[in-house]
Amino acid sequence: MTSLNAALPAVARSRWRGLGALIGTELRVQLHELTSIATSFIVQAVFLVFVGVLAREYLSYTLVGAVVFSTFQIGQRVQNEAAWIRIDHKLHELYHASPMTPEAYFLGMSVGVLTAYSAPIVLLFGVADYLVALAAPVALLLVAVLVAEFVFTASVGYMISTWFKNMRSIWPYSTLFFNFFGVLPPVFYPLFLFPKALQPVALLLPTAGGTALVEHADGILPLPTDWVILAAMSLLVGASLAFVGAVYWARRISRER
């Protein structure tokens, strides 16, 4: 509190001030949506059942793809949550006109959503580890891929969330991304079943590329070295650019034009 003629209170400047508090806030909010969390991997589970019944030899690929895609989907939840808070609640204005930086707001919300929805990933990860017996380096690679996947998708999702003025306009994009990044490319099925000419193109997608990297490391998907580099660089560069872009965009959009 400042008295009328006193100097303004000093505010310690930190780009990440309030980050932990917002993660906690978002976690509290999301944990009230237990049904949503519990059903968040239902599509992946259905794919696993289908593949398990119809083409059991591909189950390992589907499992790895399910873990990767679950992480990708959480980024889409960030997109919807950011849009919901902005359009329906207008709470972003409380956080933007405050000591919290726009990038801390973006990151706090994203990590809060990730934490709330991480249980299905952990479960799928455990199942994958049990059935495929992931070696420690492969498990570590999978974690790294998931982190990059989340950074990419949450960043892109946050940017997209700011482009719409009503929620109804956003829903079709969620469906589009779900199919474009998850169902069509080789995520739930092996890369070698994808048209040969398009296989390197598929590796540019974070979902298909990340999945292929883990499967290659696990020895179930042989890949030429240049394709491994292509997928790894694509994921790394894509996630880095998306994050930098989201931080820039978060700052820019915190004051609308």
Next chain:
Amino acid sequence: MNSDALRADSVRKIYHGRSGPDIEALSGVSLRIARGERIALLGRNGAGKTTFLRIASTLLAPTSGAVEIFGRDALADPESVRPYLAVVPQEGKPFMHLTPREQAYTYLRARGFSRETAKSRADHALDQMGLAEVADRLSITLSGGQRQRTMVATVISTEAPLMFLDEPTIGMDPFARREVWESFRELTVKGSTILLTTHYLDEAEALSQRLYIIDRGRVLAEGTADELKHRVGGTLRVSIVSGDGIAQQLSTFGPLVRDGDIVHVITGPHGLQEILSIAAHANLTATVGPVTLEEAFLHVVGRSIHDES
């Protein structure tokens, strides 16, 4: 530091329509707010109040103009002033799955307050807003007015040096509104500065030390409520329904202000009897009362604050 809390010069905002024409929401608004003042922007819906408030609170970029907050350039470096601001957005809602207590507490924590301070300030603000009984109920179960009070409690608990409140009492019952007014007075006594928008005339009069009447993106008048009423030209208002036919006679007693088919004559005690006899002679009903901010608004804007055309 003796700079004003807020200083705006010639602020313009043009919204560029994608398919329709451009809209000039603000046409050069200038105003000054000293530290510790409570100021109201009074205007009809669409007058430009919210646009100005969002620009002043760093949430919207103007097309041109200058805004200084505590002597700092808020347009060039919004991040340097944001730690000193707090905003209640128009039609904002709390997180539906948080209780009012959690809402205020977590927001204070996000602003960097310690657990103890956040807890005591949240509790105090919720008490002030009359929310103590529902403080631990999820917001989704609260009424619209209670949710709005939660938003106000969340923001006033920050005790930020400069607060922007966009229609803060909308949807509240009269009793709750008075509690909110009292808490705003308390905040400015402690040193905060408040800029609020409202289209409630009683709120503007009861709460603000000065007010700006704004219409079609321009500031049309500024002063205390008493000063604005005084400018109308008298102390008494005689209102005559369907009084257009006798308007010429009435105009000899003082300025006329029209509100639909009601003609208000602004006068003093001297001409009162005569006006009433003229109205009675024309078989018209006349009512007498003191000049209010409503007449001041009509006088300045030429239309009622409730006129949305």
